[in-house]
Amino acid sequence: MNLTDYVKDVSRQDFGLEFKHKALWNSRLQTTGGRFFPQDGHLDFNPKFYKKDDLETFRKIVRHELCHYHLYYAGKGYKHRDKDFKELLLKVNGIRYAPSLKSKTFYYYYQCEACGQVYQRKRRINTAKFACGNCRGKLSPQNRSQG
Known part of the structure; x- marks a missing residue:
């Protein structure tokens, strides 16, 4: 299933309304999950948020952008600060902010x-050049880990 078909399904199931435009992947997006373009009605989505093991988060991002879309075409407040947007986002269980992508x-x-x-240390050090700060002893590398 392509992205536009997926967004159409989410729109029908969660909003009971039709999505009549295109949904596109935009790999240039860095921190945002998606964007709505009122000029032509299309939606952009960040492919970094689409993970097979976490489709629920991506679906919430799609709901967020569809809130912008449907409110705009209904002539209601479609911006983040508008009451209509906040109420609809809560009703369809969308997310307000995209989760962090930092590893x-x-x-x-x-x-x-x-x-x-x-x-x-976050960076490797030259053990031939640096010594212990307490006793000037030799440093030996240990296993590195994720923190």
Whole structure:
């Protein structure tokens, strides 16, 4: 099923209204889940939010954009600050803000061979150049982890 057909299905099931325009993927979007264009009625969606294991979040993003769409064509307040928008978004269980796409940071751990002091760093360090801050002992790399 292509994106436009999916958006049409969501519109019919969750709003009871028809979606009559196109829905497109826009990989240039960085932090937003989607956009509504009142000029021609089409919707853009960020493909980074479409994950097979989390279709419910993507569906909520689609509902959010459809709230803009249907309210605009009904002549009601379709912007984020409008009461009509907030009420409809709550009614259809859409999300107000897109979830963060930032990946978790990897940390590098180093342990002093002399005193056992552990250091956590986001960047690798040159163990030949740097020593322990407590006892000037040699640092040895440990397993890196996600934090």
